[in-house]
Amino acid sequence: xxxxxxxxxxxxxxxxxxxxxxxxxxxxxxxxxxxxxxxxxxxxxxxxxxxxxxxxxxxxxxxxxxxxxxxxxxxxxxxxxxxxxxxxxxxxxxxxxxxxxxxxxxxxxxxxxx
Amino acid sequence: xxxxxxxxxxxxxxxxxxxxxxxxxxxxxxxxxxxxxxxxxxxxxxxxxxxxxxxxxxxxxxxxxxxxxxxxxxxxxxxxxxxxxxxxxxxxxxxxxxxxxxxxxxxxxxxxx
Numbered sequence: 001x002x003x004x005x006x007x008x009x010x011x012x013x014x015x016x017x018x019x020x021x022x023x024x025x026x027x028x029x030x031x032x033x034x035x036x037x038x039x040x041x042x043x044x045x046x047x048x049x050x051x052x053x054x055x056x057x058x059x060x061x062x063x064x065x066x067x068x069x070x071x072x073x074x075x076x077x078x079x080x081x082x083x084x085x086x087x088x089x090x091x092x093x094x095x096x097x098x099x100x101x102x103x104x105x106x107x108x109x110x111x112x113x114x
Numbered sequence: 115x116x117x118x119x120x121x122x123x124x125x126x127x128x129x130x131x132x133x134x135x136x137x138x139x140x141x142x143x144x145x146x147x148x149x150x151x152x153x154x155x156x157x158x159x160x161x162x163x164x165x166x167x168x169x170x171x172x173x174x175x176x177x178x179x180x181x182x183x184x185x186x187x188x189x190x191x192x193x194x195x196x197x198x199x200x201x202x203x204x205x206x207x208x209x210x211x212x213x214x215x216x217x218x219x220x221x222x223x224x225x226x227x
Contacts, residue, residue, distance in 0.1 A: 032214045032215075034215070034216075036218070041223070042220060042221070043118075043120075043206055043218045043219050043220040043221045044157075044206065044208075044218040045218075046115070046215065046217060049215055051214060051215075090156060090157070094214065096214065100214075101159060102147075102159070102216055104156045104157045105156060106155070106156045107155075107156050
């Protein structure tokens with residue numbers, strides 16, 4: 001079985017500060033990993049994905065994530081937070097086989113202080 | 115990526131009634147998915163809809179409560195039947211376009227009174 005753990009429910013940073021959102025996964029086989037963002041009153045937007053190519057993945061809006069197999073982690077980072085980054089962020093995992101389901105973490109709310 | 119639209123974008127309904135949510139994709143896809151996001155919660159998969167076959171429901175979801183249609187490769191509907199306040203949620207459809215990657219619609223925000 002696969003699962004995703006996002007510790008904490010809320011992260012608050014100052015504008016211009018480093019953003020670090022943690023994601024740990026549990027999977028019996030190397031998975032595909034995703035980060036999605038949900039802005040208020042919107043659907044989910046794909047930020048970035050890891051599909052067994054480069055371990056450091058760059059996404060949209062300046063975000064990136066590093067796949068660390070030894071730590072079973074896929075943390076999301078951004079060097080400098082912007083007010084527009086305030087949103088809900090979801091980490092998700094799926095196996096590489098056909099008909100595999102996408103499993104989401106519980107999400108984490110990012111607030112950005114002026 | 116994929117361009118996905120959903121109708122309605124939001125609705126307020128009375129308990130005991132039913133609401134049908136539409137999902138339209140800009141080009142043909144094999145698999146479409148329906149998710150529920152309860153207030154303050156993560157996404158839970160309701161069912162997978164393939165064209166030409168019955169939808170596959172996840173544990174805890176049944177066809178009588180959430181009937182799904184998939185008449186062609188660009189369209190699907192989800193009906194929330196005999197609604198109660200507990201059905202108040204965001205309902206999202208998604209498609210798998212690039213291999214192993216799902217793209218989501220904007221969601222339908224449902225409030226049941």
